[in-house]
Amino acid sequence: MSDIICIANQKGGVGKTTTAVNLSASLAQNGKKVLLIDADPQSNATTSLGFSRGDYEFNIYHVLTGMKDIKDIILKTSIDGLSIAPSNIGLVGIEKEFHSNKIEEKELLLKRKLSSIKEIYDFIIIDSPPALGSITINVLSASDSVIIPIQCEFFALDGLAQLLSTISMLQKTINPKLSVRGFLPTMYSNQNNLSKQVLEDLEHHFRNKLFHIDGDDECVVIPRNVKIAESPSFGQPVVNYATTSKGSIAYKSLADAILGV
Numbered sequence: 001m002s003d004i005i006c007i008a009n010q011k012g013g014v015g016k017t018t019t020a021v022n023l024s025a026s027l028a029q030n031g032k033k034v035l036l037i038d039a040d041p042q043s044n045a046t047t048s049l050g051f052s053r054g055d056y057e058f059n060i061y062h063v064l065t066g067m068k069d070i071k072d073i074i075l076k077t078s079i080d081g082l083s084i085a086p087s088n089i090g091l092v093g094i095e096k097e098f099h100s101n102k103i104e105e106k107e108l109l110l111k112r113k114l115s116s117i118k119e120i121y122d123f124i125i126i127d128s129p130p131a132l133g134s135i136t137i138n139v140l141s142a143s144d145s146v147i148i149p150i151q152c153e154f155f156a157l158d159g160l161a162q163l164l165s166t167i168s169m170l171q172k173t174i175n176p177k178l179s180v181r182g183f184l185p186t187m188y189s190n191q192n193n194l195s196k197q198v199l200e201d202l203e204h205h206f207r208n209k210l211f212h213i214d215g216d217d218e219c220v221v222i223p224r225n226v227k228i229a230e231s232p233s234f235g236q237p238v239v240n241y242a243t244t245s246k247g248s249i250a251y252k253s254l255a256d257a258i259l260g261v
């Protein structure tokens with residue numbers, strides 16, 4: 001059975017997509033069979049892996065609306081073991097469908113669509129949009145666990161209570177097995193006191209919810225790193241584009257922490 005992990009935070013620009021793409025690629029580099037699902041109409045995960053609109057006809061919108069089976073939209077990426085279910089701006093239309101009352105148990109729509117592929121992949125990683133709307137609720141309802149990237153900047157913990165209470169509501173209702181896999185500090189800069197303060201706050205409040213590699217006292221922190229910012233324009237995850245960069249090493253540690261190596 002696949003381990004289904006989503007990356008969520010309704011705050012924009014905190015590193016969700018970067019984390020989804022690089023975690024997926026690192027797990028694949030470790031020999032795992034991985035599907036990355038782009039559930040954001042912005043389709044940044046799809047673009048980050050080098051796909052442009054003309055490269056694919058169907059996307060996750062067609063799956064959610066029942067026009068296509070998920071197996072029929074999956075694309076192989078240039079990374080061995082990594083496939084993607086792409087997105088497209090057309091996915092915004094799904095919110096309208098959700099409001100139309102034509103779909104029963106709409107929160108569980110994505111989960112139902114994934115049932116046919118759960119035996120195929122070791123990991124399914126889902127990138128979500130910067131909102132706590134119907135798409136994110138569907139993503140959280142379909143997942144076993146959630147990774148919450150926290151940008152090490154001012155307002156970092158803003159909105160976190162709302163996200164955690166949404167998760168708790170889903171745990172009590174339609175997805176009892178959903179767990180918070182961990183908080184991931186992103187865009188950390190050791191030159192910046194605010195960054196250090198956010199990390200200290202996280203260590204203070206959520207120590208056991210940060211990612212650790214076995215035997216290592218320090219938690220996994222993603223640094224602010226120019227290679228991370230550059231790599232999407234080359235259509236590659238940083239773990240492929242600049243393998244020895246600090247950003248790449250940090251994302252590989254995240255995969256190691258998840259694999260328990």
Ligand SMILES: Nc1ncnc2c1ncn2[C@@H]1O[C@H](COP(=O)(O)OP(=O)(O)OP(=O)(O)O)[C@@H](O)[C@H]1O
Pocket residue numbers: 011012013014015016017018019040042044128129130186187188222223224225226228229230232247
């Ligand atoms: N560690 C990092 N160092 C430098 N730049 C980064 C880092 N992480 C992400 N970025 C850049 O910051 C921007 C936002 O990152 P990303 O797209 O991953 O955030 P997001 O949470 O998915 O955003 P959105 O909420 O819009 O979906 C991107 O341009 C990305 O390349």
Ligand SMILES: [Mg+2]
Pocket residue numbers: 016017018040044127128129
């Ligand atoms: Mg994103």
